Amino acid sequence: MIDDDNIPDRDAGINGYQKIDRYNPELIKDLSANYHKVLELIGEKPDREGLLKTPERMAKAMLFLTQGYDLSAKDILESAMFKEDYSQMVIVKDIEVYSMCEHHMLPFFGKAHVAYIPNGHVVGLSKIPRVVDVFARRLQVQERLTNEIRDCIQETLQPIGVGVVIECRHLCMSMRGVQKQNSVTTTSAFTGEFLKEKTRTEFLDLISSRLS
Numbered sequence: 001m002i003d004d005d006n007i008p009d010r011d012a013g014i015n016g017y018q019k020i021d022r023y024n025p026e027l028i029k030d031l032s033a034n035y036h037k038v039l040e041l042i043g044e045k046p047d048r049e050g051l052l053k054t055p056e057r058m059a060k061a062m063l064f065l066t067q068g069y070d071l072s073a074k075d076i077l078e079s080a081m082f083k084e085d086y087s088q089m090v091i092v093k094d095i096e097v098y099s100m101c102e103h104h105m106l107p108f109f110g111k112a113h114v115a116y117i118p119n120g121h122v123v124g125l126s127k128i129p130r131v132v133d134v135f136a137r138r139l140q141v142q143e144r145l146t147n148e149i150r151d152c153i154q155e156t157l158q159p160i161g162v163g164v165v166i167e168c169r170h171l172c173m174s175m176r177g178v179q180k181q182n183s184v185t186t187t188s189a190f191t192g193e194f195l196k197e198k199t200r201t202e203f204l205d206l207i208s209s210r211l212s
């Protein structure tokens, strides 16, 4: 069971998370010192030549991979909403997703397919993958990632409906644990018109078709 009770409002203010200065040299130093300790504790020699800069690299990589905590997906969408009289489905499919599971902090990765039916406003197309990245660059479970993308688009753009499908491989299930190399997890979330079978089927058909 996933316990959602302790998760702060993921997209309020600066997202309800502790505000950090992600690029502060002191923070990078502090994180690096902790990663130095991690290397020691796993049996490595952090002071051997090949590892000298590794704690700092790890610190910078982790700060990059979690930068979604500092960003507001709502602001990103609002920055490029345009009045447009288009009322058919808009789909951005095959958006690369790279996130980390909150249980093991190991990557899960794959594709997101996002659709909406405009209600007087469209959004700049690039903003959809940006929204996916904001939520993916936080510690996640795939189900919550899917719902957060759906809810943000629904609440901000107020379209006639939103559909999100995400397909990912979880390294915590392949590199370790149950060690299944080929399993793919699919999650989906819908609002409005997409709750109707006909619209949902059209969306699912369109994301499974391949243009040559």
Ligand SMILES: Nc1nc2c(ncn2[C@@H]2O[C@H](COP(=O)(O)OP(=O)(O)OP(=O)(O)O)[C@@H](O)[C@H]2O)c(=O)[nH]1
Residues within 6 Å of the ligand: 002, 101, 102, 103, 140, 141, 142, 143, 170, 172, 173, 176, 177, 178
């Ligand atoms: N629902 C869901 N589960 C996830 C996700 N990412 C990782 N998990 C699962 O989180 C669970 C954590 O279970 P635990 O039994 O506490 O952890 P564990 O002993 O490391 O479990 P194993 O992976 O089975 O070895 C595992 O079943 C993972 O597969 C996700 O995005 N969604």
Ligand SMILES: [Zn+2]
Residues within 6 Å of the ligand: 101, 102, 103, 104, 105, 106, 170, 172, 173
């Ligand atoms: Zn995991």
